[in-house]
Amino acid sequence: MPFIVIDGPPMKTVDQKRRMVEKLTEAAAEVYGYDRKIIHVIIRENEPANVGAGGRLIADIHAERESGS
Amino acid sequence: MPFIVIDGPPMKTVDQKRRMVEKLTEAAAEVYGYDRKIIHVIIRENEPANVGAGGRLIADIHAERESGS
Amino acid sequence: MPFIVIDGPPMKTVDQKRRMVEKLTEAAAEVYGYDRKIIHVIIRENEPANVGAGGRLIADIHAERESGS
Amino acid sequence: MPFIVIDGPPMKTVDQKRRMVEKLTEAAAEVYGYDRKIIHVIIRENEPANVGAGGRLIADIHAERESGS
Amino acid sequence: MPFIVIDGPPMKTVDQKRRMVEKLTEAAAEVYGYDRKIIHVIIRENEPANVGAGGRLIADIHAERESGS
Amino acid sequence: MPFIVIDGPPMKTVDQKRRMVEKLTEAAAEVYGYDRKIIHVIIRENEPANVGAGGRLIADIHAERESGS
Incomplete structure (x- = not known):
């Protein structure tokens, strides 16, 4: 303890995860x-088909955006 | 916020996920x-070997049921 | 299983909680x-000083709104 | 989304919570x-009697430390 | 890590929490x-009005049982 | 309810998961x-690149240990 869980999209590189863990840890250590x-820290990577915002799948919001509609 | 996490079995189709997000969001929006x-909404899909009910793996409960025992 | 956790603001009445549990359960049962x-279902009630959106406490966003600024 | 949940001890002031939300948000925004x-961000405050480390309650570890044993 | 979170009803005594932390920790240590x-370990205590099973509040299920209906 | 979530490393065999579910369930049943x-029980398996301890990825801590540095 303390214990930080971050739920977000899939991350691109291990280095991006490394920086996420460093920066969240630093922030929490300083404030506490x-x-x-x-x-x-636990990083949870969620597929766009498994997340909804405003009642719609992120996967659908992305698809719509890419089709220019 | 608000933020709904649903832990269940693997889902069959993207359309099933789409309806889950729609319906949970609608329910929460109406009541709040x-x-x-x-x-x-975040949908977490859990393999039957990673979930236990009553002290037994769901995977084992399924296997037993299928073998007719 | 399945298990739904909803993180939101404090709720006003037991009846509101009753309807939340009913409607979320109904939604999940139907889609699965x-x-x-x-x-x-677990309802988690979070104080506005314990939640942040966009880097600011909900408590501060509310205070600002009420002061008309 | 993204969503950060931090589980730690009770916090002392609203200002400490304000800084926690600011710094965690900033860290995540930059890395993503x-x-x-x-x-x-959701801050969960846990009483020392509700948290265990190494098989012992944090409340007991604190009590022992304070009694100088 | 590892991290165990247990969501259940309010617990009666600190000693009950102490045994919960001991036993869950022992179980996980042995298997891993x-x-x-x-x-x-984090123990979350949930009021019966904040938990639903089968679409009904635990608080309502308890009340019904006590009234003998 | 109750509901136990354990976040740890990937597990080696289904039998290890079976024992984890058995033992955690037994512990909780006895104490409650x-x-x-x-x-x-839900078992969450986290890759070493998705977990941080002390501000460093578990993946990096493992790599360093294996290289003998």
């Missing part, structure tokens, strides 16, 4: 006033 | 009295 | 094609 | 390359 | 083959 | 004093 050693 | 635009 | 008996 | 507007 | 030092 | 039939 804790050593960063005790802070854990 | 919110615009559906601000409601988010 | 499951008996509603096996569907569980 | 997203506008911070779409990033949400 | 890990030192229990790295295992964390 | 509930029938194990109503207890559910």
